[in-house]
Amino acid sequence: MTSLQPPLWRRAIAEFLGAGLLVAIVVGSGIAAAQLSPNDVGLQLLQNSTATVLGLTVLILVFGPVSGAHFNPVVSMADWFLGRRGGSGLSLPDLGLYVLAQIAGAIGGSVLANAMFEVGTSISTKERATAGHLLAEVVATAGLVLLIFSLAATKRGALAAPAVGAYIGAAYWFTSSTSFANPAVTIGRIFSDTFAGIAPGSVPPFLAVQVLGAAVGVGILLLLFPHAGRAAADVVIPHSVEAAKQ
Numbered sequence: 001m002t003s004l005q006p007p008l009w010r011r012a013i014a015e016f017l018g019a020g021l022l023v024a025i026v027v028g029s030g031i032a033a034a035q036l037s038p039n040d041v042g043l044q045l046l047q048n049s050t051a052t053v054l055g056l057t058v059l060i061l062v063f064g065p066v067s068g069a070h071f072n073p074v075v076s077m078a079d080w081f082l083g084r085r086g087g088s089g090l091s092l093p094d095l096g097l098y099v100l101a102q103i104a105g106a107i108g109g110s111v112l113a114n115a116m117f118e119v120g121t122s123i124s125t126k127e128r129a130t131a132g133h134l135l136a137e138v139v140a141t142a143g144l145v146l147l148i149f150s151l152a153a154t155k156r157g158a159l160a161a162p163a164v165g166a167y168i169g170a171a172y173w174f175t176s177s178t179s180f181a182n183p184a185v186t187i188g189r190i191f192s193d194t195f196a197g198i199a200p201g202s203v204p205p206f207l208a209v210q211v212l213g214a215a216v217g218v219g220i221l222l223l224l225f226p227h228a229g230r231a232a233a234d235v236v237i238p239h240s241v242e243a244a245k246q
Helices: 008-036 041-067 073-083 092-116 131-153 157-174 183-191 200-224 228-234 241-245
Strands: none
Touching (some): 008 041, 008 092, 008 183, 073 092, 073 131, 073 183, 073 200, 131 200, 131 228, 183 200
């Protein structure tokens, strides 16, 4: 990272809060949808996806100037991988702390959502790891990584908040898995046996195909934008001290 970056502890807090609030939005809106529309799964998904689109967009705008608003271990890993040669992305220690903060925040966000709706925190029993769902996670994650890093590579990072929100909203509907596309969020959603939950047994294959999807996304990115690694510090959006002061 460059000297213009906010200190690592501040970026880690931003990632913790961002990932936590993201999961709180996903799980909380899922609980609300199930309570408000108990007999209409399609309407539940519409309510859940709408809240996620709006919430994720806001979270990127709030925390992006501090940490880049990754909120996602595969985005952080891709950032480290692409920027490691030029020193423009996360360092390996940065990556480790980002991932820990994201996972801890995601678990906390799930517990928070459960508490707000007084449903109690329990391990999900919702099995999701079908062949179709796993393929969908490869597609969803590859598309997410390609979108984020292509925006940075073409100096359009300012569009990341609405673009990422829109992509995730669309992927809720065009992927059979409803687009988890995020290992931290996947782990966090274990801790809510509600509409948005995922059973522990489904998590390892989900994590594996999300990493695979990220690798596919990076491969396509480098094919289309060979110098994408130079913009790693601008992922998801630029997060310099100057940007944080504006």
